[in-house]
Amino acid sequence: MKKCPVCATESSDEAAFCIRCGTALASVTTAAAPASGQHASPVQPVPTAVVGTAGWPLPSHAASQAALGGAAPREKSNVLLLVLVGGGALLVFVLIVAAIAIPNLLRSKMAANEAASVGSLRTLNTACVTYSTQYGGYPPSLGALGGEGSGAAPSATSAQLIDNVLQTGTKSGYNFTYSAGPIDNTGVIASYAINANPVVAGNTGVRYFFTDQSGVIRVESGRPANADSPPLE
Template sequence: MIELLIVVAIILIIAAIAVPNLLRSRMAANESSAAGAERTIGTANVSYSTAYNAGYAGALSDLGPPAPGDPAATSSADLLDSVLSGLAPVPAVGDAIKSGYVFTYTPGLGTAGDPADPIGSFTVVGTPVTPLSTGQSTFCIDQTNVVIRDTDGVIVGAATGDNCAGEGFVIGGTINPI
């Protein structure tokens, strides 16, 4: 009986050591996925601008897939999947949720899909759904197509769509390009 208690105690000690490492690993994987998603969105937006010659997309959903049977267009360019374009699993939210991060797209000034008044800038800010659980860092990408990471996870700016610096991601300290 005492042997069984000793075995259970050893298992509990091992679990107490392993669980925090597992959670940190999951958080690191989510952050890596978030940085990749930022790059994917930035690349899709550059492709959109090139393909339609009408500036950047007006919303994440503009980069997503068209309705079944419809061709790609400025309102559904088919450059991102339905999850990353914010169309699934919860449509009409506007933000994409993937791997524990919420991605908020903010277009700059201009009219979506209009070559006469193109949108000339954008930002995508990725924040953890549950800070310190699904991730700690926040991420930003803009028309420069450089992903910027804030390891503190603090956003100080208001969404302008101009650039990451306008969103509070000024390089220095805990904020760096990756």
């Protein structure tokens, strides 16, 4: 008997279609019995190796891993080479940029320091004139022009005419040296001289400056300025 795979209706072995739903039925093939005296061949075990296209065996997992393992060192070497080349190129680029940018930044910083020192000299000249007007004669030191924020009233020893940083004698990369002139026959200081020199020549500044009671600021390059140096233009 044949059983329909769709409706499970049984039909005779000779039927080609299901008598109920008309589904085609598979034919029944009877296996031939072995001839007398002959024994059926034992079933041979099927090899477990996977067969690929055209009967060729596929490479085993171990073989694949061996192939990949052989390629991995080469790939790592190529990656390392690319990293080294890229890193070297980046380093060269950074060095080129630094070689261009750092000197420009240094020159800009020195120019700013020089401009600030000239401004400080003008402030000192104004402070000295104000001091002379208020106390008679120029101050004996930079300290006499300072004292800002002390809370005490201004005096000849603490006139509070300049800020506390300039009072110390160092500001914006320059050292300021104040030299009071001699006391004249009226008992007052009638002259003074101030030098402004870079703290680190060629680093915090290049030019040297000088001024005195005339109010003229003079300049030199590479050496300290004095009363005979050319005036700043």
